[in-house]
Amino acid sequence: MKNAIHFEIVKTHRHSSARLGILTTPRGRIDTPCFMPVGTQATVKALTPEDLKSFGVQIILGNTYHLYLRPGHDLICSLGGLHKFMNWSRPILTDSGGYQVFSLKKFAKVTEEGVTFQSHIDGSSHFISPERSMEIQQALGADIIMAFDEPTPHPSDPRQTETSLRLTTLWARRCKEALRSDTQALFGIVQGGMHLDLRKKSAEQITGIDFPGYAIGGLSVGEEKSLMYDITGYTANILPTSKPRYLMGVGTPEDLLQCSAMGVDMFDCVMPTRNARNGTLFVKGGKINIKNSRYQSDPDPIAPDCSCYTCKNFSKAYLRHLIMADEILAMRLLTLHNSTFYQQWMVGIRKSIADDIPFNMD
Amino acid sequence: MKNAIHFEIVKTHRHSSARLGILTTPRGRIDTPCFMPVGTQATVKALTPEDLKSFGVQIILGNTYHLYLRPGHDLICSLGGLHKFMNWSRPILTDSGGYQVFSLKKFAKVTEEGVTFQSHIDGSSHFISPERSMEIQQALGADIIMAFDEPTPHPSDPRQTETSLRLTTLWARRCKEALRSDTQALFGIVQGGMHLDLRKKSAEQITGIDFPGYAIGGLSVGEEKSLMYDITGYTANILPTSKPRYLMGVGTPEDLLQCSAMGVDMFDCVMPTRNARNGTLFVKGGKINIKNSRYQSDPDPIAPDCSCYTCKNFSKAYLRHLIMADEILAMRLLTLHNSTFYQQWMVGIRKSIADDIPFNMD
Numbered sequence: 194m195k196n197a198i199h200f201e202i203v204k205t206h207r208h209s210s211a212r213l214g215i216l217t218t219p220r221g222r223i224d225t226p227c228f229m230p231v232g233t234q235a236t237v238k239a240l241t242p243e244d245l246k247s248f249g250v251q252i253i254l255g256n257t258y259h260l261y262l263r264p265g266h267d268l269i270c271s272l273g274g275l276h277k278f279m280n281w282s283r284p285i286l287t288d289s290g291g292y293q294v295f296s297l298k299k300f301a302k303v304t305e306e307g308v309t310f311q312s313h314i315d316g317s318s319h320f321i322s323p324e325r326s327m328e329i330q331q332a333l334g335a336d337i338i339m340a341f342d343e344p345t346p347h348p349s350d351p352r353q354t355e356t357s358l359r360l361t362t363l364w365a366r367r368c369k370e371a372l373r374s375d376t377q378a379l380f381g382i383v384q385g386g387m388h389l390d391l392r393k394k395s396a397e398q399i400t401g402i403d404f405p406g407y408a409i410g411g412l413s414v415g416e417e418k419s420l421m422y423d424i425t426g427y428t429a430n431i432l433p434t435s436k437p438r439y440l441m442g443v444g445t446p447e448d449l450l451q452c453s454a455m456g457v458d459m460f461d462c463v464m465p466t467r468n469a470r471n472g473t474l475f476v477k478g479g480k481i482n483i484k485n486s487r488y489q490s491d492p493d494p495i496a497p498d499c500s501c502y503t504c505k506n507f508s509k510a511y512l513r514h515l516i517m518a519d520e521i522l523a524m525r526l527l528t529l530h531n532s533t534f535y536q537q538w539m540v541g542i543r544k545s546i547a548d549d550i551p552f553n554m555d
Numbered sequence: 556m557k558n559a560i561h562f563e564i565v566k567t568h569r570h571s572s573a574r575l576g577i578l579t580t581p582r583g584r585i586d587t588p589c590f591m592p593v594g595t596q597a598t599v600k601a602l603t604p605e606d607l608k609s610f611g612v613q614i615i616l617g618n619t620y621h622l623y624l625r626p627g628h629d630l631i632c633s634l635g636g637l638h639k640f641m642n643w644s645r646p647i648l649t650d651s652g653g654y655q656v657f658s659l660k661k662f663a664k665v666t667e668e669g670v671t672f673q674s675h676i677d678g679s680s681h682f683i684s685p686e687r688s689m690e691i692q693q694a695l696g697a698d699i700i701m702a703f704d705e706p707t708p709h710p711s712d713p714r715q716t717e718t719s720l721r722l723t724t725l726w727a728r729r730c731k732e733a734l735r736s737d738t739q740a741l742f743g744i745v746q747g748g749m750h751l752d753l754r755k756k757s758a759e760q761i762t763g764i765d766f767p768g769y770a771i772g773g774l775s776v777g778e779e780k781s782l783m784y785d786i787t788g789y790t791a792n793i794l795p796t797s798k799p800r801y802l803m804g805v806g807t808p809e810d811l812l813q814c815s816a817m818g819v820d821m822f823d824c825v826m827p828t829r830n831a832r833n834g835t836l837f838v839k840g841g842k843i844n845i846k847n848s849r850y851q852s853d854p855d856p857i858a859p860d861c862s863c864y865t866c867k868n869f870s871k872a873y874l875r876h877l878i879m880a881d882e883i884l885a886m887r888l889l890t891l892h893n894s895t896f897y898q899q900w901m902v903g904i905r906k907s908i909a910d911d912i913p914f915n916m917d
Contacts, residue, residue, distance in 0.1 A: 234876075234877075234880045234882055235873070235876065235877075236877060236882050236884045238882065238883055238884070239883040239884060239887075240884065241864075241868075241884065241887070241888075242868075243864075263876070263879065263880055264851070264872070264875075264876040264879075264880075268851070268852055268872070271852060272852065272854055272870065272872055272873075273854075278870075278872070278873055278876075279873060280868045280869055280873070489626070489630070490630055490633060490634065492634055492635075502603075502605075506603075506604075506642045507642055508634065508640075510626070510630070510634055510640070511597070511634075511640055511641060511642070513626075514596075514597065514625070514626040514640075515596075515597075515598060517625070517626075518596045518625055518626075520596055520598050520600065521600055521601040521883060521886045521887070522598045522600070522601060522602065522603065524883045525601075525603070525883070525887065526603075
């Protein structure tokens with residue numbers, strides 16, 4: 194089977210384990226480390242494809258669980274696949290649906306065969322197995338697809354965690370066997386909870402199956418930040434150097450920087466878009482909440498040196514007015530800012546690696 | 556006092572009373588007949604200024620009542636006025652606040668001095684008089700401002716209607732006296748309910764005060780369509796030929812065409828934007844509701860010959876998915892379509908006048 198993607202490490206950072214890479218896919222190039230905006234329901238909330246391109250997004254994430262339930266993968270497939278459906282011509286990564294299925298765990302029943310769960314939309318009953326997840330993700334047609342795993346709940350003791358990672362390994366093998374397309378790259382997912390020995394065991398099993406890329410799953414689930422960093426650093430270090438490493442569902446700008454330094458190449462998180470809709474905006478050195486009354490008559494942009502459309506055109510006073518008045522435009526303008534911030538942040542990380550500048554947290 | 560605006564009638568239609576005009580304001584030219592998108596809270600809902608310019612909008616409307624309550628006219632004034640606040644450099648017309656105050660009538664108390672009413676936001680008590688409306692509209696800084704009137708409720712008998720129009724005339728005179736700015740054009744408003752003789756009386760009184768433009772108020776309030784057309788046609792016909800005529804709060808595409816034929820030059824209505832948010836989309840020959848299940852797998856755009864961003868890029872199936880999934884992007888894409896449709900509709904009306912083509916309702 195030919196490789197759907199090609200990953201080249203251009204350079205490693207003199208001051209850390211960070212790598213500057215180029216991930217080449219059938220639909221275009223991705224400079225790594227990269228951040229993938231989350232397009233849960235075939236749209237990055239409040240943004241158009243042109244918006245995403247305008248601030249340099251090279252790949253977005255789609256959620257298999259949501260698209261399977263609504264509008265349905267068969268419908269999307271019959272309309273030419275997810276790219277055409279949402280009019281996004283650049284690469285897409287879809288998750289496996291596992292995370293969402295298990296986050297509704299009280300309504301889910303797990304067997305070795307797969308997971309039976311209830312739709313959050315209408316309560317209807319559904320079944321997803323590794324094979325079914327592959328079938329759905331192939332119908333959606335993303336460039337990178339993820340193995341169907343069981344994210345280990347947190348906290349979990351070693352015994353629970355080991356049971357869970359064994360299922361993840363079993364399912365990963367079945368996903369690879371079920372893969373029919375040679376234009377989609379299937380990534381394996383390493384679990385193992387908060388136990389280094391079990392992370393090692395999972396990494397050995399998953400890399401033993403051999404995938405073109407590996408994800409670190411089951412983190413950012415309520416654990417201490419330092420523990421998340423420990424597990425990430427440890428796991429990234431035992432994954433193959435030559436394959437892209439994707440840390441799922443992480444995180445803050447600081448997380449992206451710290452974990453890039455540990456050798457992670459890919460990130461995704463709802464934080465920039467969800468925070469924007471709540472009025473929380475990222476700026477250098479931290480974040481602000483635009484709803485705060487201190488911005489009521491502030492004539493300045495969110496960040497004077499930001500190149501985003503919002504900062505070029507609108508004052509904090511206006512943005513605060515829009516969100517206080519529940520105006521839809523607020524959602525777009527604030528999402529544009531945060532999303533631009535995240536892409537620019539990754540540009541900065543990549544530049545630091547290229548120029549061998551130590552990562553600066555200020 | 557110098558004229559803030561200049562109105563030139565380029566041509567009258569051979570087949571109707573329609574006029575092709577150019578309304579010149581300090582902030583730019585407006586081709587008439589024109590349709591003004593409604594920007595109630597310092598934003599045309601879901602659209603940016605760039606969106607509006609992209610489909611040719613030359614003037615928008617702002618709502619004095621809403622902006623007075625939130626964020627406040629003083630705040631907007633201190634930030635450089637409404638244009639700068641919302642980053643819209645082209646002309647703006649503000650209404651007087653009267654319509655909104657009276658549509659909350661059960662909470663409003665009217666005297667000859669003015670109206671005491673309660674805020675719909677927090678129930679606080681406020682007072683607006685003709686002088687206060689002028690003060691607020693001058694602080695907002697729109698290019699065209701409206702006299703503070705009492706929109707006659709419907710139905711109203713001749714006696715109630717006459718009492719109401721007398722107050723409107725009294726207030727119109729006080730508005731003109733209170734006007735301090737010579738860069739804002741103040742339009743008078745003709746009331747008179749559904750009674751032709753009282754429309755005549757109101758028109759005589761209001762034009763007697765002498766304004767640079769006249770509005771026809773108090774229509775599209777639940778009356779029969781044929782009655783609305785009768786009153787509009789009659790009233791437009793007795794207004795000065797050389798001044799712009801603005802039919803407030805109207806209406807459907809057919810209304811714009813019929814009333815342009817009667818010699819109306821300016822329109823505003825929330826219909827294109829509000830309908831879009833409910834999924835009702837204007838197409839040639841009528842409208843469709845994109846939520847209808849018949850569009851579930853429809854690969855075609857809303858209208859194949861429409862030049863809007865939405866029709867150029869997305870299928871009805873995708874748009875239906877977005878609105879069914881409560882996605883914010885649906886609001887923008889559907890509003891873009893309807894707003895483009897309305898501007899293109901006016902282009903068509905103006906072309907028919909220019910070329911002396913009979914208005915075609917199909």
